[in-house]
Amino acid sequence: MSNQSQIPVVVNGAMGRMGREIVKAIAGADDMKLVGAVDRNPDAIGQDIGEIAGCGPLEVPVTHDLEATLVMAQSEGNAVMVDVTHPAKIYEQVRAAIAYGVRPVVGTTGLTPEQIVELAEFAEKASVGCLIIPNFAIGVILMQQAALKAAEYFDHVEIIELHHNRKADAPSGTAIKTAQMLQEVKKSFNPPQVEETETLSGARGGTTEESINIHSVRLPGLVAHQEVMFGAPGQVYTLRHDAMDRVCFMPGVLLSIRKVLPLKSLLYGLDKIL
Numbered sequence: 678m679s680n681q682s683q684i685p686v687v688v689n690g691a692m693g694r695m696g697r698e699i700v701k702a703i704a705g706a707d708d709m710k711l712v713g714a715v716d717r718n719p720d721a722i723g724q725d726i727g728e729i730a731g732c733g734p735l736e737v738p739v740t741h742d743l744e745a746t747l748v749m750a751q752s753e754g755n756a757v758m759v760d761v762t763h764p765a766k767i768y769e770q771v772r773a774a775i776a777y778g779v780r781p782v783v784g785t786t787g788l789t790p791e792q793i794v795e796l797a798e799f800a801e802k803a804s805v806g807c808l809i810i811p812n813f814a815i816g817v818i819l820m821q822q823a824a825l826k827a828a829e830y831f832d833h834v835e836i837i838e839l840h841h842n843r844k845a846d847a848p849s850g851t852a853i854k855t856a857q858m859l860q861e862v863k864k865s866f867n868p869p870q871v872e873e874t875e876t877l878s879g880a881r882g883g884t885t886e887e888s889i890n891i892h893s894v895r896l897p898g899l900v901a902h903q904e905v906m907f908g909a910p911g912q913v914y915t916l917r918h919d920a921m922d923r924v925c926f927m928p929g930v931l932l933s934i935r936k937v938l939p940l941k942s943l944l945y946g947l948d949k950i951l
């Protein structure tokens with residue numbers, strides 16, 4: 678495919694676990710070209726991100742200057758920024774990308790519901806497409822859809838998410854999105870059966886607006902896993918997804934890059950573009 682018709686993509690957080698995998702996936706996609714690799718790691722500045730990611734030279738040096746990279750990407754036209762960084766800076770980074778007309782595909786989790794609403798309003802005003810995707814793995818979307826079906830029949834549900842212990846945010850963006858999706862059945866989950874006392878604070882996990890308890894486990898050795906457990910008298914129905922390798926997220930990342938281009942507003946969740 679000619680360079681002209683390739684989608685220019687910036688990866689923010691390119692040195693990270695997800696960032697490196699995404700760099701490789703873009704390098705292997707005929708219809709995309711990596712034009713920028715941003716990371717805050719000072720040791721990597723100027724190094725070729727292709728060499729770092731292990732897919733050979735791409736002639737894209739790592740930079741810490743997101744704004745300059747967005748300006749350059751804007752001049753390419755129809756550009757996309759994939760963000761896989763950290764909850765602390767994500768809101769400002771997505772706003773900046775929208776302001777420069779570079780369409781954000783946000784893998785970074787930790788945005789508050791209020792921030793998502795504000796970004797949606799900003800994207801709409803700017804007529805710039807934006808995707809916030811708490812989980813790029815198709816198996817997770819299937820698990821969420823199965824959970825939505827089960828929620829029609831079960832009134833009691835809890836979510837257990839398990840991740841590696843380098844994860845900054847808890848609970849996971851996936852667990853929050855799963856609980857939000859169950860709102861669609863319009864019922865109040867987990868009606869109390871007894872008056873509960875926590876003798877150890879947090880023992881029952883965090884409780885969402887939907888009255889769903891979320892429990893977060895962090896251990897080395899884990900990658901990204903989630904269980905949605907439904908209970909009813911005499912039965913327990915458990916749905917589980919295991920991400921064994923970050924490669925499972927890459928088809929969803931590439932799909933999101935392609936699907937964000939024609940959008941003029943913000944969509945939240947991979948299910949919205951399947």
Ligand SMILES: NC(=O)C1=CN([C@@H]2O[C@H](COP(=O)(O)OP(=O)(O)OC[C@H]3O[C@@H](n4cnc5c(N)ncnc54)[C@H](OP(=O)(O)O)[C@@H]3O)[C@@H](O)[C@H]2O)C=CC1
Nearest residue numbers: 690693694695716717761762763766784785786811812813
């Ligand atoms: N949507 C999905 O399917 C998935 C989402 N994620 C999410 O993606 C994010 C990244 O995860 P992961 O790759 O495991 O994390 P890592 O810590 O491995 O990578 C994050 C990278 O971004 C860098 N970084 C942090 N803040 C900034 C910033 N403001 N600007 C530029 N670079 C920055 C980090 O540098 P340093 O090392 O110096 O901190 C690091 O190199 C998390 O929010 C995670 O929840 C992860 C997997 C799947």
Ligand SMILES: O=C(O)C1=N[C@H](C(=O)O)C[C@H](O)C1
Nearest residue numbers: 786811812844849850851901
């Ligand atoms: O930090 C991670 O690793 C992951 N984060 C996302 C989340 O918070 O849901 C997606 C996936 O679970 C991996």
